[in-house]
Amino acid sequence: MKVIKIDKAKWNDGLEALNGSYSLFGPVKQNECYEFKKLDKDEQLDLSGLNTRMSAKGLIYPHTEAMFTYTLDEGEENHHIMQPADKDYSPRAVIGIRPCDADAFLLVQRNFDTPDYKDPYWIQAYEATTFVGLACNNPCRSCFCTSAGSGPFHEAGLDVLVVDAGDYFLAKAITEKGEALLKVTGWDNELDSDTAEKEIAALKNDAEAKISSTILTDNLKEMPITAVYDAPFWEDVAFACINCGTCTYVCPTCWCFDIQDEVHGTSGTRMRNWDSCMFPLFTLHGSGHNPRGEKVQRVRQRFMHKLKYYVDKYGDGIQCVGCGRCVRACPVNIDIRKVCDLMNNYDEATCAAQ
């Protein structure tokens, strides 16, 4: 695929050229952290942060999202009938998303875009979006992407990969969508692709060598579900957990939601909000029974889903891209890397013998 060299002085010109064809989203610094935000005209994104505090998940799948609207006014012809909510699925571009976050959308896609069930909101938003990723030259110490099936220069899920090569950027088109976007920018200094690829590969090697944190996942698939489910370490893992939703809300691959109706006067909205398996309410039955009424059951569920059930169901790795956000954000320092080790190293026979 073609690679374009972008003089840093021309970076903003190219983004400005996108205005009009795309609405732009990108990281900006808010208070002490970086967050994704829709950029107003003339507003500039800030690529100096390591990663955003919240993942890019909310750009495609907002925290609170309208699904339908309706009226209860019986004078109206269509009263009590759900109408699709007004949505804007015009083209948008997310600039400066990290490769792990883009990769995460592919994991989430398995939930929202299946042969049997297609989530119209997620799919339309995802299809309307072009992802221009920024490779991580200096990954965080708590990033473990390379052993979670992703990487600092990972291309899956991206339409364009932008690499900071010091005085200039290299932009590599990965999909046709990405090529189309690059055309609009006006950046036109196309390089010989072999040489450019070599330059990118060298930077990639440097970046991957800087990843200091890794996990092992090789035993997860073969391990019997019931063995690891009944493993003795869960009580210890769960003790500190306060059952807040932080880990699931900052996670780019957590996809659960809850549907709510809100009515104001006679007009109503059916919306969906992010939900979290850490909350007791998540599994509370109408009967009052709660199959995951205890904290330890909820903590186990989160890790079993990401590191075992998902692995078994889809057969190509864990439901985690190693962005490290949950590790950094957890108020009580519960660390998925440690839990993954416990699960991966778990040997029922040895434990039973002890």
Place this chain on the structure above:
Amino acid sequence: MVGYIDKIKEISERLLKDGKVDMVIGFRKGTMPMMNEPHRVKSADDVKNLVWDSNCGINLANYLTDRKEKIGIVAKGCDSRNIVTHIIENKIDRDQLYIIGVPCKGMIDSHKITNAVSGEIVDVVESNGEVTVKGDGFEETFNKADVLQKNCAVCIHRNPVIYDELVTDLVEEQADVDRYEDVREIEAMSTEEKHNFFDDLLAPCIRCYACRNACPLCYCPTCFVDESRPQWVGKGDDPVDIKTFHFLRAYHCAGRCTDCGSCERACPVGINMRLLTKKLEMDCLNLYGWEAGLTLDNRPPLDTYKPDDPEEFIK
């Protein structure tokens, strides 16, 4: 503070070996800089994993709620006050507890340090009232007093108020601290300014409820925001719903909050919701001369009636 751990280990080991307690609740070393993980030790062999330093800000009283076992618990000043509150509110029995008191010199505010350096922090070392922060290509040393959690900087109850054994001599309490400067700043604002101030303060909230769940006071079986029959509060990210949650939660802590700072510390998006609880704390002090969790002998002012209770607000 760093030297306390040997004594904590010694006491814990003795308690577990003698069968005086079923578990000791303390901290173990975290995997991130400036983070330790609350941990319960059940056997004397595991005592070696306990740690104590200035990154033990989470309030351990939160882990006592409705427990039935006999428990040894490591408690700094604020933890001990919440243990008192827990006992008064029948969430734990005094007889179940062996309180290992830790006179505290304040906990480090990781947000403050993270913002004060440029670059990713790799290691944080503490010694002699100084905190040294190391990262790729930088090393900076701070006075611990300058990087304390906001609540620790104005704390006047560093010593445990209730304990069975102390790990060291009591520390000198801070005098001459202005505990309510920030509350007065807000009080001086106009109505519009106040409203906008809280709008901005709470705008980043993601409703993860880490503040509520880190709080030892928030033990309701079903919180009012989770209640669905009737549903009091919308569950989305509407700013009015978010404010309703924070304001009502603060009210529920009136006369109970010890300003331990766990809520603010736990918040993943750095909201200082303590400004709300502190206002109520200040009012309880001014109106009733009450500070929460100092004694087992008096009932809190908001669950008792006295003929001389202030009532100027009733017209």
Place this chain on the structure above:
Amino acid sequence: MEFMGIERDRLHLSWISSAEATKFVEVVNNVTEAVRALGPNTHFIKNEAKVA
């Protein structure tokens, strides 16, 4: 309530016995007057929920 941005005069609390009809009338008049002077409340009003 005042602390979080509701005007002091918007909220009133009064203790009135069922035998104190005069006080009741007086209080209601005072409340109405005070609130009318402030005009309509603009804070803490949720119309339709904010959704994406």
